[in-house]
Amino acid sequence: xxxxxxxxxxxxxxxxxxxxxxxxxxxxxxxxxxxxxxxxxxxxxxxxxxxxxxxxxxxxxxxxxxxxxxxxxxxxxxxxxxxxxxxxxxxxxxxxxxxxxxxxxxxxxxxxxxxxxxxxxxxxxxxxxxxxxxxxxxxxxxxxxxxxxxxxxxxxxxxxxxxxxxxxxxxxxxxxxxxxxxxxxxxxxxxxxxxxxxxxxxxxxxxxxxxxxxxxxxxxxxxxxxxxx
Numbered sequence: 001x002x003x004x005x006x007x008x009x010x011x012x013x014x015x016x017x018x019x020x021x022x023x024x025x026x027x028x029x030x031x032x033x034x035x036x037x038x039x040x041x042x043x044x045x046x047x048x049x050x051x052x053x054x055x056x057x058x059x060x061x062x063x064x065x066x067x068x069x070x071x072x073x074x075x076x077x078x079x080x081x082x083x084x085x086x087x088x089x090x091x092x093x094x095x096x097x098x099x100x101x102x103x104x105x106x107x108x109x110x111x112x113x114x115x116x117x118x119x120x121x122x123x124x125x126x127x128x129x130x131x132x133x134x135x136x137x138x139x140x141x142x143x144x145x146x147x148x149x150x151x152x153x154x155x156x157x158x159x160x161x162x163x164x165x166x167x168x169x170x171x172x173x174x175x176x177x178x179x180x181x182x183x184x185x186x187x188x189x190x191x192x193x194x195x196x197x198x199x200x201x202x203x204x205x206x207x208x209x210x211x212x213x214x215x216x217x218x219x220x221x222x223x224x225x226x227x228x229x
Contacts, residue, residue, distance in 0.1 A: 011085050014077075018175065022077035023085065030086040036079035037090075040097050043079065047072035047104030054111030054184075057118030062189065066180040069108055073177045076101065095152075102148040106141035109200075112193045113137020119189065133190070136197035143200035150204075150211040157214055 014020045026039070050068030053061045079097055083089045116133035183192045 014081065016077075016175070018074055019077045019081060022074065023081040026078050026082040027085065029082055034082075035088050035093075036083040036086075037093050037096060039075060039079040039082060040093070040100050043072050043075040044100040044104065046075060047100070048107065051104065051107035051111040054108065055114035057115040059184075059187075062115050062184040063181065065111060066184040069104075069180055070178055072104060073174070098148060098152050102145045105144045105148070109137040109141040109144065109193070109196055110134065111137070112189055112196070116190045116193050131197075133193055136193055140193070140196040140200040143204040146204050147200075147207050150207050154211055154214050157217075 014023055046068055050065045050072055053065030053068060056062075056065075076097075079093075083093065113132075113134040113136055116137075120133065183189060
């Protein structure tokens with residue numbers, strides 16, 4: 001009779017609900033050939049499929065895309081949890097994870113931009129765009145990519161604690177992506193896109209200021225990042 005896989009006692013329990021579920025799901029994979037990079041690739045492929053569905057526009061495609069993005073966001077937690085409890089860590093894997101996060105997020109906003117443009121072209125929305133919705137999606141996506149890059153640089157200098165997200169009740173800031181199906185079901189793609197095109201660059205400015213503050217701080221103890229999540 002095989003013993004049930006156990007989570008190492010020296011690995012702290014995750015703070016968020018989705019990460020806790022992800023750890024339960026990947027614990028049986030600890031002694032298998034599956035690595036965190038495999039899960040990162042799975043997350044990336046699901047995210048790309050979701051962004052493509054969003055870009056096609058239409059009620060069915062955008063809702064399917066939103067669900068795929070939600071699934072991709074959840075799978076994003078599995079690679080990091082597997083890395084932590086198995087010791088299968090690498091700096092390359094960490095960068096791969098960050099690159100996948102950035103790419104999926106950028107394409108997510110571009111997908112919403114194409115969806116909003118398609119809706120306007122078919123008269124499905126009464127909104128008159130002063131700025132191209134695709135351009136708004138690109139602006140939001142580029143701002144998010146900048147945020148990912150600067151947070152990575154901050155993390156390199158200050159460690160994981162330097163980029164810890166705000167959390168409450170077992171949820172983090174990024175968990176807002178779980179609400180995307182509400183955006184697509186209610187036909188709120190355009191308001192969401194406009195809010196992202198305004199909010200993402202503003203938040204990027206705040207991260208730039210924080211980055212400059214961190215870079216001016218005297219170098220402390222070295223932090224080695226080996227996790228992929």
